[in-house]
Amino acid sequence: MDKLIWLHEDCLRATHNLFAAAPDTPAVFVWDDAYMSAMHFGLKRRVFIYETLCELPVDIYAGDTARVLESFGAAEIVTGKTPNPQLKAVMQELRGGGKVSAIADDPFVRMDSPPELRRFFKYWNKAKKHAFVYDGRP
């Protein structure tokens, strides 16, 4: 298999940029019970996610995330960029067996340098210059 899309909990949208980055590519969501429990996902959340998956062009497989994804033997895994360290660790593990491309969603604001994150209003004073423009462009 050439490419595989890994859809995780942060990118459950058919118009997410990751689908455009890998057209006509099979997509997989891994239902990883141990991971979801570690992340404190209760039943309500799990039902919500499953209902969302039922409307998406994705196949659902149960098991350990990295093991399930490795079993497809894809040369490249395309997924959504995420700040979640647990998901990033899985991506790093998968890179041992092939390429992993993490595709970012459309940004809320596009900034030429990183904002100060110690207090919200330090961030906002910079972000608001572009936050009120369509697509957040400078």
Added chain:
Amino acid sequence: MHSEPKQFTDRAALIAHVKTLSPCINEGSDEELDNGAPSPIKGGRAAAEAALAAVDPVGYGHSRNYLDGAVTRLSPYIRHGIVSLNELRNLALERGDPKAVEKFIQELGWRDFWQRIYAQNPDWLWHDIEPYKTGFDASDYADTLPADIAAGETDSAAINHFIAVLKSSGYLHNHARMYLAAYIVHWRRVKWQAGAVFFLRHLLDGDAASNNLSFQWVASTFANKPYFFNLENLQKFAGMEAPCDYHNNKCFGGSYDDLALKLFPNSEAA
């Protein structure tokens, strides 16, 4: 390896299947998380689009702090990328001029802010970013959530109402989250981390960054002072939804100065 089904005869069948796929769901929890009813809020883009059609970004700016205000309830969809911040901002600009939708777009900025912190400082999520500014050390706070809070059987009728809504719907208005978080941390002197886990277990939109960093803002470990409230504030913003009479919520009675002395007796600010 076989893929899981995506078509079910009804919602009950889907829920039953989710349960079979979730044998570990109660591990590490004192609660029976798989015995509750599912949320009435449905997953999926179709449900999100119905909510998007009803978004009133101008009305949001006027009434968002009231529990019956024009909030969108889109947070579960935003949390999982079903709706992007970019499309929501663009939608707001189509429905009002930038000044009229300023508060709505600024609240989207809070989500962006939390996510940027998560990417840059993931260690901040479960650790005190700064000391408490309450006159207490972290060691003065309990490690675990008291059973009466988990059960929604506290001495405050309003707090019990918020807990019941959280547990039954998986959603809570932001102001109710602030009230409940402040009650847990400041009135009951429980570590914010215990409250954060309780929220994450029940919220459909539970996000480690938004949830935990907001808890730290309430606790004062990511703010210059603790967030707390009094009964007058509770009655003004929540009185139309929750039982906020004095006799069933005595712990919140008094002025802010009175409550500061009671809650933070060691604090110079009190």
